[in-house]
Amino acid sequence: MFNKILAHQYKDILFKFQSLLALVILCFALGMMTDIFFTSANLLNVMRQISVNICISVGMTLVILTGGIDLSVGSILALSGAIAAGLLKFGLEISFFDTFIGFTLIGAILAGVLTGTSLGAFNGLVITRFKVPPFVATLAMLTIARGFTMLYTKGYPISGLGPKFSYFGTGWFLAIPVPVWISLIVVLIAIVITKKTRLGRYIYAIGGNESAASLSGINIKKIKITVYAIAGGLAALGGIIVTSRLDSAQPNAGSSYELDAIAAVVIGGTSLSGGKGTIGGTVLGAIIIGVLNNGLVLLNVSPFWQQVIKGIVILLAVIIDKSNSKTNE
Amino acid sequence: MLVAKNISKSFSGIMALDKVNLEIHAGKVNAIIGENGAGKSTLMKILSGVYSDYSGEILFNGKTVRFSNPKEAQDAGIAIIHQELSLIPQLSISENIFLGREVSNFLGALDQKKMRAKTEELLLKLKLDLHPDTPVYRLKVGQQQVVEIAKALLIDSQVIIMDEPTSAISDHEIDVLFGIIKELRGQNKAIVYISHKLDELFKIADRYIVLRDGISIESGEIRGMNKNDIIQKMVGRNVEIIGNSISSNATDEILTVKGLNLKPKGSSKSGMLRDISFHLKKGEILGIFGLMGAGRTELLETLFGLHPNISTGEVYVAGQLVSIKRPFEAIKAGLALVPEDRKKDGLVLELDVRTNISLTVLDQIETLGFINENKENGLAEKYISDLAIKTSSKKQLAKNLSGGNQQKIVISKWLATYPKILLLDEPTRGIDVNAKNEIYKLIISLAKKGLGIIMVSSELTEILAISNRIIVMSEGFITAEIPITEAKEENILQAAIPKSI
Structure with a gap:
């Protein structure tokens, strides 16, 4: 029995080690093949690029841990970014009451994040109250939120948001890009939530066995709505970063970002059926995707091939994960 | 006809089977007996081709075989009927029986006529009076089992392995199943029968093979053995059977239920509760017995707040009227539910x-x-x-x-x-004899500490062993309330059998 546990833990460590090893080998290879991969400018650039995906992936991890999925994060990112940008630039004009509300920087950002959180909560409500499968509910939200983005922006980018707003996407703090700090804080909070709080426990319990969790007195609906709200809020945060970096809210921002997020979660070893996985794994997954993207660009690989290669990496990661869990049984 | 020699199999370093030897005889019902974790399932999975990485040798009709997947084992003539049936509910009986072995006509299209005719023939043989086109989801569990057997007969299996076939079916269905087993035995097929229920083995089995901790302990004819002999071989020592030694010093009523009703889900009649009233005292173990569909589980679930919108009635905990609409409120009121299916x-x-x-x-x-x-x-x-x-x-x-x-x-x-009240639904289902006794002792000690305990069970021996008082349910009604001193198998069963049949 004792041997079995040791073997189990050993395998566990081995798996984490495997992804890490893959990352190290990848970096090493890129360092050999290109001159600029290991320059601090490039590495910081990679980190800046993945910070958005990390924010989204963290929320996605929580959703997937409960056994769900969220396809709407890309659209929520776009709408939240657009609303933050729009409110900052034009304010809110309610012609019916003949009032105008101007927004400060913080106010606009909060409104954007609040938009994402509300849409996420709405996802959760539809899923729990009306028993719509998460795939369908969030697929609907994917097009609804995108539609509203188009309506709000009338199909044109909202640009020229000022240097203060740009700080969130392009600024530096202690020699590290601000978006990296943001994603770091998000990751730390998420780790604490999953490991140390009741919410985290309930998320794992629901994903592992919803029926047992419910009988234990856990309010399944409340937890699920919370989790989808967090996913929406983090997508919105990603939207703020993207908008700030481009100094412009693009109506088609964030399309297919949900796929990169799901890929990061899956490469990170989280089970799509829920109950198993870690935030740390997801971060590793996001870094692997980011480094891969960066490397392929540095190597001048055509964008078409990039997509093919990314897909193959996702497949390989899942296949290795599966064969590992098989030998664990 | 099927001989296994020195079979060993380990999982990540843990020996599940250690040089197990076994002989399965044709024309006999071979019972495999052992506690949970003794290695029964692993052994069956090896025989039926699920696991192919084992050491040792399997001889089938004198030839060494090593199946690399279940299909190979089936083709050779070894079929397994799992505890959880593996039929596809939306497909018809005929489609299920021929799944993976469909018969085509010369155009390559499915030959429905031929398959239907063969299905009819098989069903007739097994005395299952159903049309081959009936979708499987309409069948009762017992009938589904018969379909599984038909599937095994279609491929002319010589060995049919049945894993806990009676765990989910009614007594009547058990009789039907035993009739079929006897007939198959008459046709010189080898039946491998795995069950926890020792009484059944004496009714149906010819030979026994005892496994303990992955080692084959003993095998032989079942004639001349008694229950205690077998139990002793299974656990390797004598097991005391706990009698009820609790003197009920219970006085305070901890739970009172008045006029509890539960509407049926859909059109089915079973699973509803009708005018259920009873009480439970502190320190008392109240046994609830009933056949499948009597409403036992539903009673516990309703008390625990799982059917809030379709139930009516009053529940008092320690004299206080409580309204329980979800598990959280049940827990707050002092209730706890140990559900029937612990894994699910x-x-x-x-x-x-x-x-x-x-x-x-x-x-x-x-x-x-x-x-x-x-x-x-x-x-x-x-x-x-x-x-x-x-x-x-x-x-x-x-x-x-x-x-x-x-x-x-x-x-x-x-x-x-x-909790003040512990609701136990089949607390020893799927647990071996030894562990059962530990659970009984635990339940008794909890009652002594002042908990009110309701134990639902379909095992009469267990109800009789530890209850202070017994309530019998049938078709959603309470049909009898019997103090333990007057309780006998006969009067309990009489009250449990539905009157409407």
Whole structure:
């Protein structure tokens, strides 16, 4: 029995080690093949690029841990970014009451994040109250939120948001890009939530066995709505970063970002059926995707091939994960 | 006809089977007996081709065989009927029987006519009076089992392995099944029969093979053996059978139920409750007996708030009228439910022992919004030692524990809420004899500590062994209330049999 546990833990460590090893080998290879991969400018650039995906992936991890999925994060990112940008630039004009509300920087950002959180909560409500499968509910939200983005922006980018707003996407703090700090804080909070709080426990319990969790007195609906709200809020945060970096809210921002997020979660070893996985794994997954993207660009690989290669990496990661869990049984 | 020699199989370094020898005879019902974890399932999976990486040799009709997948085993003539049936509900009987072996006509299209005719022939043989086009979801569990047997006969299996075939079917269906088994035996087929229910083995089996801790202990003719002999071989020592020694000093009523009704779901009649009234005293063990569909489980579920919108009636806990509409409120009122299916409803198998135990009381072991790990570890350690849970550590995953120890975890997580009333639904289902006795002792000691306990069970021996009072249910009604001193198998069964048949 004792041997079995040791073997189990050993395998566990081995798996984490495997992804890490893959990352190290990848970096090493890129360092050999290109001159600029290991320059601090490039590495910081990679980190800046993945910070958005990390924010989204963290929320996605929580959703997937409960056994769900969220396809709407890309659209929520776009709408939240657009609303933050729009409110900052034009304010809110309610012609019916003949009032105008101007927004400060913080106010606009909060409104954007609040938009994402509300849409996420709405996802959760539809899923729990009306028993719509998460795939369908969030697929609907994917097009609804995108539609509203188009309506709000009338199909044109909202640009020229000022240097203060740009700080969130392009600024530096202690020699590290601000978006990296943001994603770091998000990751730390998420780790604490999953490991140390009741919410985290309930998320794992629901994903592992919803029926047992419910009988234990856990309010399944409340937890699920919370989790989808967090996913929406983090997508919105990603939207703020993207908008700030481009100094412009693009109506088609964030399309297919949900796929990169799901890929990061899956490469990170989280089970799509829920109950198993870690935030740390997801971060590793996001870094692997980011480094891969960066490397392929540095190597001048055509964008078409990039997509093919990314897909193959996702497949390989899942296949290795599966064969590992098989030998664990 | 089927001989296994020195079969060994290990999982990540743990021996599941250690040089097991076994002989399956044609024209006999061969019973495989052993506690949970003795290696029965592993052995069956090897015989039926699920596991191919084992050491040792299997001889089938004198020839060495090694199946690399279940299909090869089936083609050779070894069929297995799993505890969880593997039919596809939306397909018809005929489609299920021919699944993977469809007959085509010369155009390559399916020859429905031929398959239907063959199905009819098989069903006739098995005395199942159903049309081949009936979709399987309309069938009762017992009938589905017969379809599985038909599937095995279609491929002319010489060996038919049945894993706990009676665990989910009614007495009448058991009789039908036994009739079929006897007929198959008459046709010189070898039946391998796995069951926990020792009484059944004496009714149906010809030979026995005892496994214990992955080692084959003994085999022989079942004639001339008695129950205690077998139990002794299974556990390797004498097991005391607990009598009811509790003197009911219970006085205070802890639970009173008045006029509880539950509307049926859909059009089916079973599973409803009709005008249920009873009471439970502190320190009392109230046994509830009933056949399948009598409403036993539904009664516990309704008390626990799982059917809020379709139930009516009054429930008093310690004299206070309570309104319970969801599990959270039930827990607050002092109720705890140990569900019938611990893997499906009781445990999160992928989480560890500690996390499962603390799941019900996380709000009480928080410090400043964070889970206090010291308190949580203390809680887990307390129950692991109090209930003598056998686990390598509190961080072991629940799925790696045996059935009896898993059940103890479920009981622990409820004791952690300090309930006044413990509702137990089939607390010893799928647990071996030894662990059963431990669970009985635990239940009795909890009652002595002042808990009111309701135990639903379909095992009469268990009800008789530890209850203070017995309520019998049938078709949603309480049909009898019997003090333990007057309770006998006969009067309980009489009250349990539906009158409308």
